[in-house]
Amino acid sequence: MNPRDRFLAACRGEPVDRPPVWLMRQAGRYLPEYRAVRAGVSFLEMCADVERAVTVSLQPIDLVGSAAVILFQDIFTPIPGMGVELDFAPGPVIARPIREDAQVAALAVPDPRRSVPYVFEILGRLREALAPRQIPLLGFAGAPFTLAAYLIQGSGSKDFSTLKRFLQTRPELVDALLAKLTDLTIDYLKAQIEAGAEAVQLFDTWAGLLDREAYRRFAEPAHHRIAEALASGPAPLILYVNNGAHIVDLAADSGAAVLSLDWRVDLRRAAEEYGGRVSLQGNLDPCWLHAPRERIFAMVRAMAEAAKPARGFILNLGHGCLPDTPVEGVRAFTDAARALGA
């Protein structure tokens, strides 16, 4: 099978010769070649620079043997177009965090094709580059809850205490914000699919901070709306909820074709309980890529074995590559995935 057919079959739960493999944040600072392209430009400049974004998106294929490419971009890419002023320092910092209903009312929901045209140019260029090699191209977006978390909190945070205060005291403001972000996210993902993305991943980085009741109230509805909106389209949806071991049953019923698991989730149990209705992706702790090569091979074999009850399985990490992730560990990971077919 070629990498593209293998990937899409795994998403849809159709037979494959071996699990496809890629890594979250595979285009990142751990790669010297990425740092070279990044040198001298800010993160936001890098995202808007078609040439550079295409280059780093493609790097993981040959440098570490990844079998899928994901658009290089940030989850905040479509947010300035709403009228939100933000900077990266290095995480997102919102100039005027959302505090009042009027701020939510004032947010635009622009057509991403016009507000961030470079994203679709990058996707077109990537699709062209990947077509001859039959490598699948993934788009992605931040989940509405995660975007709302930053917009209200104002930046990343250990506890997101301000956000959580709003969930308890101003739920109607949060709902209104989530509604706009969900509309935006649907448009943005649809436009990515039109531009060549063959699958799309929704990253809910902060929904795992919520207890189950709050997750059902504030995070889950957007997953369902987005899954429904994309269901009739050609590209499978992959849902990743960071630190979401406690809501994996809920995430499995989001309507997404693939559930991408945090490393805390027991892969075998998830495959047995939910793998009949959703394909799984994951879920090695990225820090385990520091292990010796033969240990990485053993862990990959164990994951493939554990995932067998699932209708489909995509080998990946349980979180993104870290700046100190060793390149040789990533290479061992993809080599081990390929060895599963031997």
Add this chain to the structure above:
Amino acid sequence: MNPRDRFLAACRGEPVDRPPVWLMRQAGRYLPEYRAVRAGVSFLEMCADVERAVTVSLQPIDLVGSAAVILFQDIFTPIPGMGVELDFAPGPVIARPIREDAQVAALAVPDPRRSVPYVFEILGRLREALAPRQIPLLGFAGAPFTLAAYLIQGSGSKDFSTLKRFLQTRPELVDALLAKLTDLTIDYLKAQIEAGAEAVQLFDTWAGLLDREAYRRFAEPAHHRIAEALASGPAPLILYVNNGAHIVDLAADSGAAVLSLDWRVDLRRAAEEYGGRVSLQGNLDPCWLHAPRERIFAMVRAMAEAAKPARGFILNLGHGCLPDTPVEGVRAFTDAARALGA
């Protein structure tokens, strides 16, 4: 029932009139009266200052209506006595993180009665103050894995990537370190019990960063050793694993009398599955104390109802009070607990 009998009965799974209540980090910066006592002294000075430590330990009884007192101290209190140089800036920073076997071999396991005598003086003073009011006194310690995490990483960290590298590449060094820390922790908790602690809580702040396999390998064995060592003594052991929703089944079988749950855990499910063999404590998200008073009352009633299948239940948070926790929210929480008996 008096607060002491109620608390100890809940730990042991004996009948109570209503769940006892206290809050992790109830003596903390959210209290203006705590900040007043803390003014002008460093955190380490505060820990070693018997007068101040006694004062802030007792504050939550009258200021917010807590029905138990926990020793004011840090999980790092017994560590300098091992020969480790550390500072708080504001989190713990280790001058020379553990990198070599020789550093582990050089660590002392001192008798805490001699290395930190003030801890036992504080406990004695607290026991005296609490006896007439029949309020229970809790001691505590950091779990060996969490202490080892800091000693190897060198400080707090989002990913604990250095620590995790050592778990994969130097497991024998980690084991040797954990063995010494477990010996120390057992001595330290036994000495606290001798000095008047009527129950002790073990805080495993970082074990929740581990996948299940690594948790079983590096965090769980110390829980079992500590629970066994204290089993014949008079004081019940409470085990808290922060962000441990994915290992709650393993923690339930640690041998501890009480399992203190992170807010991510579904309390009803935990009560049904594990509550027959272990009492439960928890587990409100501390940020929910920003909610209106009537909503806090409703959440406390729902928790008490959900915990009913458990042999015993102690109302608490799923994590410690935060600096911005509202005093009136804490008061509402303890008032709601008392109202359960009405």
